[in-house]
Amino acid sequence: MSWLMHLILILIATAVVPWMFRFAGQKFTGNKPFFRDMPFAVAFGYVAGLLVLIAAVSYYFRPLEVNGVPSAGVIFFRWAVQGFIGFAIVAYLFRLFGRAVGTAGTRKLFRAMPLTAAFGVLVILLYAIVSIFAGSIAPYGQEEIFANANIVPGGNPMMGGDPNFPLGTDQIGRDIYSRLIYGAQNTVGIAFATTCLAFFVGGSLGFLAAIVGGWLDQILSRTVDVLMAIPALIFALLLMTIASVWSNQLGVDRTIFMVLIIAMIDSTRVYRLSRAVGQNIVVMDYIEAAKLRGEGMGYLIFKEILPNAMAPLLAEFGLRFCFVFLTIASLSFLGVGIQPPLADWGTMVKDLSQFINFAAFAPNVATAPLLAAGAIALLTVAVNFVVDWMLHKSSGLKD
């Protein structure tokens, strides 16, 4: 019956503690409206949040080792908290920097920027720099194989590490740190190229359908409807099966097929949006005027419609990039995406995933697969934060 007693005690505490919290607040602040009008649920929320915070802080300061055995949970928790606070501080400094330096336009932009968006912009910039200069940043080549395989991350020789390989080497002896950096070039670069291709195809066809209308619009739209009826990842996997046979026969790299397939699948989504946006623009008077001037189709699409459809398309570009990036990472993770020896984060997660099982005894061993997966997550989260802010800004939502 003791658990029943505990349950009753906990229930009583949940009822009483928030009420006491509110009552104390009312007494000490002289019945300020903030406490006076506080609903019970809000008081409960504050108390619960406070308890979680206290628990987190006490867990953070637990000893890192108990009788010589590392307590892995505390170590991972400290890393997570330090990473979170570190990123927040860096994003804050970056926003301060952006407010002080640059043209009047960028400074104004940074002034109204929430911290999450500043974080997003910073991460995107970092990824861009790393992926462009991967060749000169990485200490070793992505295909370079060393004699010692499975060196433990951390660089401590006592623990099976090696200072020359700060993040260790993988199962056939390639430097993980270099491969992570090259992964930025390959994964992000291929995803970016795919998104651009999808936008070029989907965007121009969508605008074309909006301008021409009639049977062309009907054919394109119905085709897109059918292609969108198959879930994207499933369709990509089906087509990759076929592409893998073709690539063996033709001797063309499978990665090129993957770019084409994903660009095709995602261009249907871009087509939908650009057609809808284009249809709203096509009925404007200035399009009529341009048509009467006798301008050609290319001029209409790129000089008249595109500049006016820029804002929604830009937000869509960010989201589409995330989808493409995640699809490529998932395909690589499933073993049919970017092919070795190219370094790629999805494949790295797959190859290194079994090291997670050692996390309880040697936390640093488990970091390699989590770093690769985290690198994917960090970029998509950053892009989403920026897109969220852009959408919020352009929609003018205040409530």
Add this chain to the structure above:
Amino acid sequence: MGSIFQIILQRLALGILTLLIVSIVIFVAVNALPGDFAQAILGQGATDEAVAQIRADLGLDQNYFMRYFSWLGNVLTGDLGISFAQMNFASNMGGDQLVGVVEQIAPRFKATMFLAGVTAMFAVPISITLGVLAALYRNSIFDRAVNITTLSSISSPEFFLAYILILVLAVLNPIFPSLSNVYEGMALGEKLNRTMLPALTLTLVVTAHMMRMTRAAIINLLASPYIEMARLKGISPMRVIVRHALPNALAPIINVIALNLAYLITGVVVVEVVFVYPGIGQLFVDSVKIRDIPVVQACCLIFAAAYILLNLMADILSILSNPRLRHPK
């Protein structure tokens, strides 16, 4: 009420038509393969007689048109063919106990449905509660924290969330097993215990979507005049949302749930591979790797059918719950 049935029948017919066209797309895609299945089944060292035998068995000597209709007829009568792996085994080792694709898929389909069901049981109540709370206390610390968390979990790849959950709940604190070895005839409690980690991963992904859409739907409604009226009457904010906003937001929320269950179908593939869950997604990926065309074709068709069906259901439910949609202008 006749018009409602008419509309539903119309949608149903449209869904079946879409499925039919999707089957053509799948058939065309598969037949774009270079060379010939017989060669693919038997590999490089096949004798000419064996290849001819398989070609005749599969009906590859007929033209594309006939082959499509005979395939479609077989699918409709519940015959999805025999996997290449099985045929290869039979032709090399002898023996005629071939297991059809249907028998291969059926238990795995059940397992996937079980996983999706457990996920929905967690995800739906949690996301609606969180969505209502976030709409109620919008722009507060709580709203922002929930927003950032859900945005992060939407944008992370499924396998990242899966490995984080494995790290926290299987390796550091051994609560659930990290490999979901589920088989038929297992006790329900044990089955639930082993399904918990994949279900939690999917819950994280789906809850984020549903919660954000619920929040948006309710906030959208809060601008309506009757909400203003209710507020001016002096009703508490909680009551305004639960009694006045939520019933009217039900249509978009049901829609969101159906769409997210459709989204689950694609998410299931990666999660099943991470946890080695014996579902249909895992079978699909394995078959893709060894180019086992009949299984790939069948899985693809099942995924597409489920996807179309759920979208159709969302469509019909939103028509049923919103009388204005019954009379299109």
